Amino acid sequence: xxxxxxxxxxxxDQNRDTWITDEMSVLKRDxxxxxxxxxxxxxxxxxxxxVQADQSIAETEFLLELAEYSSTAIGVVGWVDLVSEDxxxxxxxxxxxxxxxxxxxxxxxxxxxxxxxxDVIEGIGKLRAYGLTxxxxxxxxxxxxxxxxxxxxPDQPFVLDHIAKPSIRDSTxxxxxxxxxxxxxxxxxxxxxxxxxxxANWRSWKPEDFRPYLDIVFSxxxxxxxxxxxxxxxxxxxxxxxxxxxxxxxYSRHLSETDRRxxxxxxxxxxxxxxxQTA
Numbered sequence: 091x092x093x094x095x096x097x098x099x100x101x102x103d104q105n106r107d108t109w110i111t112d113e114m115s116v117l118k119r120d121x122x123x124x125x126x127x128x129x130x131x132x133x134x135x136x137x138x139x140x141v142q143a144d145q146s147i148a149e150t151e152f153l154l155e156l157a158e159y160s161s162t163a164i165g166v167v168g169w170v171d172l173v174s175e176d177x178x179x180x181x182x183x184x185x186x187x188x189x190x191x192x193x194x195x196x197x198x199x200x201x202x203x204x205x206x207x208x209d210v211i212e213g214i215g216k217l218r219a220y221g222l223t224x225x226x227x228x229x230x231x232x233x234x235x236x237x238x239x240x241x242x243x244p245d246q247p248f249v250l251d252h253i254a255k256p257s258i259r260d261s262t263x264x265x266x267x268x269x270x271x272x273x274x275x276x277x278x279x280x281x282x283x284x285x286x287x288x289x290a291n292w293r294s295w296k297p298e299d300f301r302p303y304l305d306i307v308f309s310x311x312x313x314x315x316x317x318x319x320x321x322x323x324x325x326x327x328x329x330x331x332x333x334x335x336x337x338x339x340x341y342s343r344h345l346s347e348t349d350r351r352x353x354x355x356x357x358x359x360x361x362x363x364x365x366x367q368t369a
Contacts, residue, residue: 091366093164094130094138095358096251096284096319099123099156106144114327121323123160129322129331130162136355137164139319139362141225141251142194145169150184157189165191165362167225172213185220191362192223197232198255206235211242218246223362225282227251233269240276247278249361252285252321253307258299259291267306274310280361281311283338283353284319287328295328297337304341313342313349317358 100107101120110117130138140153140163150168157163166189170180184190193214197204204210205228214224226236226248233254240248250273256266273279283304290299308316318338325334342350358364 091136091355091359091364092134093317093355093358093364094133094135094320094322095317095362096141096282097126097138097322098141098143098324099126099153100143101152116326117323123156123162126322126331127160127162132332133335135162137162137364139165139167139191139358139364140189141167142169145196147171147180150190154184154187154189157187163189164364165189167192167194167223169193169195170213173209174213177213177216181216181220181222185222190222191364192225192249193217194225194227194251196227197236198227198229202232203235205232206238211239214239214246215243218243221363223247223249225249225251226254226279229255230257230266230269233266233273237269237273237276240273240279244276244278247280247361249280249282249317251282251319252289253281253283253303255285255289256303258286258289258295258303261299261302263302263306270306271310274315279311280315280317280357281307282317282319283307285321285324286337287325287334288321290328292328297340300337301341304338313345313352314357316353317361318354 099122102118142149153166153168157166168184168190170177170193172195217224228236286300287295320331320334322331342353
């Protein structure tokens with residue numbers, strides 16, 4: 091299977107989606123499966139993983155509803171309140187849906203120590219019993235807390251979103267590079283090759299801008315723990331869907347065909363437990 095391991099859908103709400111600034115006006119509209127399906131088909135993608143963009147139960151319900159009728163929506167990474175006394179009831183409810191595969195919180199907007207807090211770790215620790223994964227969304231300065239989290243829960247599968255959002259526009263590698271290597275040393279952590287173009291200069295990026303970062307990530311994780319994600323439609327701030335696929339496709343040409351199949355679907359299929367045959 092060819093899988094886009096990271097993309098978003100939403101019905102735009104200016105009161106809710108305050109993170110979408112005027113500079114991001116291209117995102118101030120609805121984005122739904124009918125908008126993405128042609129791009130998936132053009133790139134021979136069998137489907138995609140829907141990832142939460144709002145921290146609410148309503149968001150998770152919305153994504154699961156989309157997955158019920160869209161044949162290309164093959165998995166949902168939703169939101170639950172990790173520190174709620176009600177978390178197990180939330181998990182009991184959402185795991186009744188076959189598409190529900192994992193959980194994410196927008197930890198990048200939280201204090202740097204958020205993922206190392208005992209109550210947050212306790213909440214994430216409940217996911218394993220439900221067969222759920224956890225997406226880590228952080229900036230480089232939050233990686234030390236992410237490392238403490240994965241150390242505390244060695245049996246929980248984690249995936250790092252957007253290679254931890256290094257400042258590609260400034261060509262900054264340190265200390266991100268060392269922290270990535272330390273995180274990757276834990277074999278319960280995978281990584282999404284996603285969100286690259288929006289960390290570069292939106293209007294003047296070049297493929298070579300990404301090579302130092304991709305070299306580090308591919309060396310640290312190796313292809314069997316890497317998965318491609320478009321981060322569509324957020325990527326439209328800096329690149330088209332085809333350009334985002336092409337960027338990773340061109341970089342990975344040196345890999346074996348087996349490793350490329352892992353990168354563009356096999357890893358995501360295994361990590362999220364997506365059935366090989368979908369409706």
